[in-house]
Amino acid sequence: MHPLVAVIAPGMMGAAVGKRLVDHGLKVLTSLKGRSAETTARAKAAGMLAASDEEIVAADFILSILPPGDAVALAQRFQPALTVSNSKPVYVDCNAVSPRTAERIAAVIAPTGSPFVDAGIIGAPPKANDAGPRFYASGPAAPRFAALKDYGLDVRVLGGPMNAASALKMSYAGITKGTQALGAAMMLAATRGGTADALFAELQGSQPQMLAWLKRGLELMPPKAYRWIAEMHEIADFVGEDPSAHELYLGAAHFYEQIARDFESDKKQVAALEAFLSKGPAS
Numbered sequence: 001m002h003p004l005v006a007v008i009a010p011g012m013m014g015a016a017v018g019k020r021l022v023d024h025g026l027k028v029l030t031s032l033k034g035r036s037a038e039t040t041a042r043a044k045a046a047g048m049l050a051a052s053d054e055e056i057v058a059a060d061f062i063l064s065i066l067p068p069g070d071a072v073a074l075a076q077r078f079q080p081a082l083t084v085s086n087s088k089p090v091y092v093d094c095n096a097v098s099p100r101t102a103e104r105i106a107a108v109i110a111p112t113g114s115p116f117v118d119a120g121i122i123g124a125p126p127k128a129n130d131a132g133p134r135f136y137a138s139g140p141a142a143p144r145f146a147a148l149k150d151y152g153l154d155v156r157v158l159g160g161p162m163n164a165a166s167a168l169k170m171s172y173a174g175i176t177k178g179t180q181a182l183g184a185a186m187m188l189a190a191t192r193g194g195t196a197d198a199l200f201a202e203l204q205g206s207q208p209q210m211l212a213w214l215k216r217g218l219e220l221m222p223p224k225a226y227r228w229i230a231e232m233h234e235i236a237d238f239v240g241e242d243p244s245a246h247e248l249y250l251g252a253a254h255f256y257e258q259i260a261r262d263f264e265s266d267k268k269q270v271a272a273l274e275a276f277l278s279k280g281p282a283s
Contacts, residue, residue, distance in 0.1 A: 002025060002026055002027070002151075003026065003059075003060035003061060003147065003148070003151075004026070004027055004029070004058070004059040004060050004061075005018075005021055005026055005027075005028050005029070005059060005060065005061045005062075005063065005148070006028070006029040006030065006031075006051065006056040006059040006061065006062045006063065006089070007021075007028055007029075007030050007048065007063045007065060008030060008031050008056070008062065008063070008064055008065065008066065008074060009030065009031065009035070009039070009065065009066045010030045010032075010035075010039055010042050010043035010046065010048055011039070011042075011065070011066060011067075012042075012125055013065050013121065013125045013133075014030070014063075014065040014066065015042045015043055015045070015046040015048065015125075016046070016125030016126050016127070016132075017063065017065060017125070017126060017132075017153070018030065018043070018046045018047070018048040019045075019046035019047060019048075019126075020126045020132055020151075020152040020153065021148070021151050021152060021153070022046060022047035022048065023047075023152065024150075024151040024152040025151065026151050027049065028046075028047065028048045028049065029048065029049050029050075029051035029055060029056055029059055030043050030048040030049070030050065030051065031050070031051065031052075031053065031056060032050045033053075053077070053078060053081045054081055054085075056078070056081075057078060057081045057082050057085040057087060057089060058085060058087045058089075059087070059089045060087075060089055060090065061089055061090045061092060061145065061148065062078070062089050062090070062091050062092065062114075063092045063094055063119075064091070064092065064093045064094055064095060065094045065095065065121070066095060067095075067227050067230055068095045068096045068097045068101070068230045068231050068234050069229075069230035069233075071093060071095040071097050071101065071105055072101065072104055072105055072108065075091070075093070075105045075108040075109055076108055078091075079108055079109070079111070079112055082109070082112035082113075082114050083111065083112045083113070085112075085114075088112070088113050088114045088115070089114055090114065090115045090116075090117060090141055090144050090145055091109045091112075091114045091115070091116050091117070092116075092117040092119050092137070092145050093105050093106075093116070093117070093118060093119060094119040094120070094121050094135065096120070096121075096169055096170070096173055096231045096234060097166055097169075097234050098166060098170055098234040098235070098237040098238040099161075099163035099164075099166045099167050099170070099238065100163075100237055100238075101166070101234060101237070102118045102162070102163040102165075102166040103162075103163055106118070106139075106162060106163075115140070115141035115144065116139060116141060116162075117137050117138070117139050117141050117142050117144070117145045118137070118138045118139050118142075118162055118163045118164070118165045118166050119135050119136060119137045119138075119142075119145065119165050120135075120136045120165040120166055120168055120169025120170075120172075121133045121134070121135055121136075121169070122134045122136065122168075122169065122172055126152070131154055132152065132153065132154055133154065134154050134156055135148075135153055135154060135155045135156065136156050136158055136164075136165045136168050136169065137155055137156065137157050137158065137165055138157070138158040138159075138160060138161070138162055138163065138164035138165040138166075139162040139163075139165075140162070142157045142158070142165075143157055145157075166238075167238070170234065170235050170238040170239075171238075173231060173235060174235045174238070174239070174249065176217070177228055177231065177232070177252070178232075178235070178248070178249065178252055179214075180214065180217050180218060180221060181232075181251075181252040181255045181256065182252075183210075183214045183218065184214075184218055184221070184255070184259070184273055185255055186199070187199070187218075187272075187273060187276045187277075188269060188272055188273060188276075190276070191272045191275070191276055196275075196276050196279075197279065200276060200279045214277075215277050218273060218277055219274075219277055221259070222259055222262075222263045222267075222270045222273070223263060225256040225257075225259040225260040225263060226256075226257075226260035226263075228253075228256045229253050229256050229257045229260065230253075232249050232250070232252040232253035232256060233249075233250070233253050235249045235252075236248075236249035236250045236253065
C-alpha cells in the first residue's frame with residue numbers, strides 16, 4: 001500500500017517535491033489555507049490536493065518545507081491536531097534551521113506521539129530527468145522517512161545525534177550562501193569604487209571557476225534573498241560559540257535583507273550586480 005504524504009507548503013521547493021512524489025504514484029496533500037492564487041495554481045500544477053489540517057494529520061508523512069522562520073510556528077499549528085489523531089504521521093522538518101531550532105521543533109512534536117525526523121535539503125528543486133536534491137535525515141525515525149526513496153526522493157540517513165541533518169545543512173549553506181553574500185558584496189563595492197571591469201578581468205583570469213560558480217548562483221539570488229535572511233540567522237545561531245563567526249553570518253543576514261528590500265523597490269543594487277555578472281563569459 002502506497003504511503004499518503006502531506007507537503008507543507010507548496011512553494012518552489014515544496015511543490016516540486018510534491019510533483020516528484022505524485023509522478024511516482026503517490027497521493028500528496030497540502031494546505032492552501034490563506035495562500036495566494038499563485039501558490040494555489042502551483043500546487044494544482046504539481047498534482048497536489050488541498051486538504052484540511054485534520055486530513056493532513058491522517059497522512060503517513062508530513063514534510064515541512066517552508067522558510068525557516070516559519071518552521072516552529074507550523075509545528076505549533078499542527079500540534080493539537082496531531083495530538084488527537086490516531087494516525088501519528090512521521091513529522092519531517094526539512095527546513096534550513098539550526099540544530100537548536102530543530103530541537104525546539106522536536107519538542108513541540110514529541111507530546112503528540114508522532115515520530116520526528118530532522119532533515120536538511122541540499123540542492124535545487126527536483127526537475128524532470130534529474131535525481132533531485134538530497135534529503136539528509138537524522139533521528140531514530142529517519143529510516144522510516146527513507147521509505148520515500150522508493151518514490152523518487154534521494155533520502156540519505158545520517159548517524160549521530162537527532163539534529164545531525166540540521167548541522168550538515170547549516171554547514172553547507174554557510175559555505176555556499178555565505179560565499180555568495182561575500183562575492184556579491186565585493187562586486188557591488190568594486191562597482192561603487194569604479195574597479196568593476198578590472199575585478200571582473202582579474203577573476204576571469206585567475207579565478208575562472210570561482211567566477212563561473214558565483215555567476216550561476218548570483219544570477220538567481222535576488223528574488224530568493226528574502227528567504228535567506230532567516231537562514232543566515234539560523235547559521236549565526238549554529239556558529240554561536242564562535243563570536244566572530246556569529247557576527248559574520250549576522251552580517252550576511254543584513255546583506256540579504258538589503259538585497260531583498262532593493263529587489264522590491266528600485267532594484268539599483270540588483271541592476272548593478274546584474275551589470276557586473278553580464279560583463280563577459282566566466283571561463
